[in-house]
Amino acid sequence: xxxxxxxxxxxxxxxxxxxxxxxxxxxxxxxxxxxxxxxxxxxxxxxxxxxxxxxxxxxxxxxxxxxxxxxxxxxxxxxxxxxxxxxxxxxxxxxxxxxxxxxxxxxxxxxxxxxxxxxxxxxxxxxxxxxxxxxxxxxxxxxxxxxx
Numbered sequence: 001x002x003x004x005x006x007x008x009x010x011x012x013x014x015x016x017x018x019x020x021x022x023x024x025x026x027x028x029x030x031x032x033x034x035x036x037x038x039x040x041x042x043x044x045x046x047x048x049x050x051x052x053x054x055x056x057x058x059x060x061x062x063x064x065x066x067x068x069x070x071x072x073x074x075x076x077x078x079x080x081x082x083x084x085x086x087x088x089x090x091x092x093x094x095x096x097x098x099x100x101x102x103x104x105x106x107x108x109x110x111x112x113x114x115x116x117x118x119x120x121x122x123x124x125x126x127x128x129x130x131x132x133x134x135x136x137x138x139x140x141x142x143x144x145x146x147x148x
Contacts, residue, residue: 030098032127036105043091043109048080056131063137086111094120101127109143119143 035054042050052075061069061078069075083089088111095106103125108118119140126134 030103031130032101032103032125033096033098035127035130035132036096036103036125037093040091040093040105040107043089046083046087046089048076048083051079052076054132056128056133059132059134061135061137063139064141068137088112092118103127111143 039051039054042048042053052072055072055075057072059069059072059075060067061075069078089109091107091109093105093107095104097104105121105123105125107121107123109121110118121143122138124136125132126136
């Protein structure tokens with residue numbers, strides 16, 4: 001009896017200790033989070049127009065505190081060029097957090113099919129009146145070379 005109890009207890013501890021690997025969740029109810037989910041879908045579809053749908057006309061994009069993009073039309077042109085230069089780019093949400101008027105995104109990006117590891121990028125999106133007005137990007141310095 002004691003042996004059966006110990007074996008049962010060990011089995012239960014083993015089962016409870018085995019945590020299923022969590023996959024990144026994209027089940028967010030916030031309107032702001034949905035804008036970001038749609039943006040990532042647009043990256044994977046290589047659709048520059050769909051990419052900018054949730055952005056304000058005066059959006060600014062900063063990489064390492066340097067303004068890289070000023071305005072929605074410039075962002076659309078930037079993304080169109082990016083998709084042309086990286087036709088196999090794909091992105092996958094790792095974490096998405098919505099706090100007040102900000103959405104923090106950690107995504108993994110693969111620029112081509114030969115890239116088996118991908119690169120981590122963190123972006124902080126600031127919203128105003130339901131649209132992205134500012135993006136702050138943290139990414140590896142050599143991700144795109146000096147071109148982006």
